[in-house]
Amino acid sequence: MEINLSRKFGSNKKVLITGGAGFIGSAVIRKLLKDTEAKIINIDKLTYASDLTSIEKTLNALGNESKKRYSFHKIDLCDADATNKIVRQISPDIIIHLAAESHVDRSIEGPKVFLQSNIIGTFNILNAALSNYLLLSQQKKEEFIFHHVSTDEVFGSLEEDGFFNEKTAYSPRSPYSATKASSDFLVNAWFHTYGLPILITNCSNNYGPWQFPEKLIPVVINKALNNLEIPIYGDGLNIRDWLYVDDHVEALIYVICKGKIGESYCIGGNNEKTNIECVKEICSNLDRINPKSKKYENNITFIKDRLGHDKRYAIDASKIKLELGWEPKTKFSEGINLTVEWYFNNLDWVTSILNK
Ligand code: NAD
Numbered sequence: 001m002e003i004n005l006s007r008k009f010g011s012n013k014k015v016l017i018t019g020g021a022g023f024i025g026s027a028v029i030r031k032l033l034k035d036t037e038a039k040i041i042n043i044d045k046l047t048y049a050s051d052l053t054s055i056e057k058t059l060n061a062l063g064n065e066s067k068k069r070y071s072f073h074k075i076d077l078c079d080a081d082a083t084n085k086i087v088r089q090i091s092p093d094i095i096i097h098l099a100a101e102s103h104v105d106r107s108i109e110g111p112k113v114f115l116q117s118n119i120i121g122t123f124n125i126l127n128a129a130l131s132n133y134l135l136l137s138q139q140k141k142e143e144f145i146f147h148h149v150s151t152d153e154v155f156g157s158l159e160e161d162g163f164f165n166e167k168t169a170y171s172p173r174s175p176y177s178a179t180k181a182s183s184d185f186l187v188n189a190w191f192h193t194y195g196l197p198i199l200i201t202n203c204s205n206n207y208g209p210w211q212f213p214e215k216l217i218p219v220v221i222n223k224a225l226n227n228l229e230i231p232i233y234g235d236g237l238n239i240r241d242w243l244y245v246d247d248h249v250e251a252l253i254y255v256i257c258k259g260k261i262g263e264s265y266c267i268g269g270n271n272e273k274t275n276i277e278c279v280k281e282i283c284s285n286l287d288r289i290n291p292k293s294k295k296y297e298n299n300i301t302f303i304k305d306r307l308g309h310d311k312r313y314a315i316d317a318s319k320i321k322l323e324l325g326w327e328p329k330t331k332f333s334e335g336i337n338l339t340v341e342w343y344f345n346n347l348d349w350v351t352s353i354l355n356k
Contacts, residue, residue, distance in 0.1 A: 002325065008094065008145075008257050009036035011069075016041045016092035018077060018125055019099030021050035023211040024149065027245045028096060028252060029070070030058045039069045041090050043083075044099060045076040045117070049212045051353055077121030080128075087128035093140070094256060095129055097122065097187075098149045100180065103214055107176035108307055118179035119186070122148070126190045133196055147199045147256055148187040152241070152266065152313050153177035154202060163316035164202070166264050173308050184264075191262050199255055200264035204315050207335065208245035209342040213350050216240075216275065217336075220282050221343040222350050224296045230283075234305030236276030239312040243269030244335035247328040254326040265324070268315025271332045276300075281333070285340040 009015065015032060019025040020042030032040050033055075044050055052072065059067050075082045077099055087095075099121060101107065101114045129146050136144060155164040156171030172181040190196040207217045223230045251267045259265060273281075283296035321327045330338075343350065 003254060003257050005036050005253070005257070009038040011037035013038040013094065014041060014090055014092045015039065015094045015096065016043065016087065016090055018043050018095070018097045020044055020055070020072075021046055021052050022098060022102070023049070023208075024206060024245060024248060025096075025098040026051070026054050026210060027208070027249045028098070029055050031246070031249045031253070033058050033062060033066050033070060037069070040071075041086075041092065042070070042072045043075045043077075043086055044072070046074055047101070048356065049102065049214075051210070051212070053349065054210045077124050078116050080124045083124045084128040084131065087125070087132050091132055091136070093143055094145045094147065095125065096147045096149065096252065096256070097125055099125075100183075102176070104153075104174045104176045105214070105306065107174055107179070111175035111179075114175050114179045118176075119182045122183035122186050126186060126196065130190060130194050130196050141197075144197050145199060145256055145261070146187070146190075146196055147201070147252065148184065149252065150184050150200055150202045151177065151180050152202050152204045152268070152315055153310065154181040154184055155313075157310035158312040158314055160312070163314045164266060165316040166266055166319055173310055197261045199259045199261065201252060201255055201267050202264060203248055203251070203267040204241040204243050204269055204313055206243055206245045206248050208339055209346070211245070213354060216278065217282065217339060218343060218350070220279050221286070221340055224283060224286050224299060225290070225344065225347065227292075228299065229301040230279060230296070230299045231301055231303045232275055232279055233303060233309060236279070236302060237274050238309055239272050239274050239314065240278070241268045241314050242271045242273060242278065242332055242335075243267065243328055244330035244338075247330050250329075251320060251326050254320065254324045258324045260323075265320045266315045266317055267320060267326075268317040269328045269332070270317070271328070272312075272314050273332065278336075281336055282340055285337055286344075289341060289344055
């Protein structure tokens with residue numbers, strides 16, 4: 001990484017991460033443990049989607065020094081008192097806020113918990129951050145950052161043309177994206193009204209190892225390996241812009257190190273794929289890694305479309321590229337190959353997390 005990490009993530013810095021037991025949060029923690037000396041405080045409610053195995057493995061591989069600078073606290077951000085208490089106790093230099101309910105299908109079936117965690121949870125962590133921020137010295141205030149990790153789904157759905165960018169009007173269409181949009185608005189309000197130093201990022205779909213097997217890519221790999229039908233919504237022509245999770249993590253670090261307070265940055269992979277293209281690429285990787293008598297793609301089945309299924313997401317990531325110098329490194333063919341191999345080699349983890 002062509003960036004100096006020691007200023008923001010030196011040994012004297014405390015980074016509080018919400019949702020650090022989730023897919024992206026745990027990748028952020030693994031990266032900070034490996035490449036920085038900062039103290040890392042992970043707060044997470046530990047929902048069904050969470051898992052600490054990858055962090056534990058990293059801590060064991062890195063040894064005692066890293067164990068001393070990492071701590072985990074089981075906290076639900078909907079509990080305002082517990083959230084306030086931990087933020088006051090830690091007095092972090094940086095908060096990276098990733099905690100959220102994140103699966104669109106679940107938000108359609110049961111939106112209430114999305115409103116609670118994504119809106120009230122964000123409200124509580126913002127309030128806790130602000131009341132602690134107001135107690136900081138002037139120098140600490142100048143260095144403090146509240147980084148809110150959001151999604152491109154807040155912008156709604158694109159037709160065949162055009163891209164989302166930082167100026168695109170919000171138009172969320174699922175309960176999930178509506179709650180994420182609400183949280184973005186709250187974060188902006190805490191900046192403009194109370195002066196809390198914030199950054200927001202809106203990222204496209206992530207994929208990679210350790211993702212809970214309910215999202216498209218791990219679902220497909222898991223079903224295919226178990227010789228089950230591979231379900232695809234509708235006609236399979238919905239388009240997503242896929243980003244390898246480690247590239248997202250690097251983008252978050254660039255934004256924290258070089259971003260302008262109060263601004264938002266769109267992050268994307270320049271990797272638009274229809275769902276059917278994505279699934280076929282997974283299948284052909286499996287044909288190579290674990291050949292069977294018939295091709296995996298024979299198991300593809302088209303199922304009834306998701307309600308309100310957004311047609312296309314695509315990001316114009318030129319702001320983060322031109323202003324901060326970040327661009328994605330991992331080609332889809334490379335990232336999907338790594339991901340398929342990882343799931344193939346970690347089927348025990350998939351089974352254990354699904355049975356939890
Ligand atoms: P995830 O579902 O894997 O992890 C979310 C984590 O948040 C879990 O560990 C969960 O236990 C925790 N959490 C949920 N509610 C909580 C609460 N009330 N209090 C404390 N912890 C709580 O999600 P992810 O894919 O890692 O996404 C992380 C963030 O990134 C989310 O805010 C999501 O909206 C955003 N995002 C995700 C993607 C993607 O493709 N996965 C893309 C763009 C943005």
